[in-house]
Amino acid sequence: MQWTDEAIVLGVRRHGETSVILELLTVERGRHLGLVRGGSGTRLRGVLQPGNSLRATWRARLDDHLGNYTVEGINLRAAGFLTAAHAVHGVTHLAALCRLLAEREPHTRIHAALEEILEALDDPAAVAPMIARFELAFLAELGFGLDLSCCAATGATDDLIYVSPRSGRAVSRAGGEDYRDKLMRLPGFLRAATETASPDDLADAFALTGFFLERHAFAPRGLAVPDARGRFIAAVLVHNGQPRYPSPA
8 A cells, every 4th residue: 555645744753762653634635644764863853843744655555554654845844933932832732633633534624724824823913813713614624613604593694793602603793682691702703704803803713612622622532622722822812912811611
């Protein structure tokens, strides 16, 4: 068995004296692991960093084997993340999310969105709304997408400013008037890519996506939401002028 694909590094772990097990998010085959011989050596250490883009060739005798990777760097952007705390925490958080995907199943939209985010990760103002939207898309990829198309109470499609934490559906200003204290705020930029995101919008967006990620992605697997997510959010909110961490509820 053999294939070659473009991929993003999610992480590595040591295996034996000099080898590593490399975890990639590939374009065509989704999250896929393989052994890299000599991967802990100086020649490959800088290549196999989370956030880098590679061309990887996987070989194995049978399809269900771990197999071996040979890799070639395409975009070794990870070195540039080391000087920015938000970028380090952002890559760690994104990798943790992608690690929840089932192995060897294609997620081409997630790969494309992740590639776009990584290209913008050095700009905290630009990347913060991108990651909030990514989390929303990731929930949909797992089968738990929020319905933001119309009001759950009235069916209206405009002035949608809330989300019901129970149903994950949007609620309009009028429809949620009587129980707005029980609803979560829906920032406009999550529905319309053309809208800008204020610091308050970002805080509310991450509170919203964090609530549903914990409920549907992490808690059912017995996992806590990674600390890297909170550290990333704190860093970008400070950069955008709001030094507070959004509540998950």
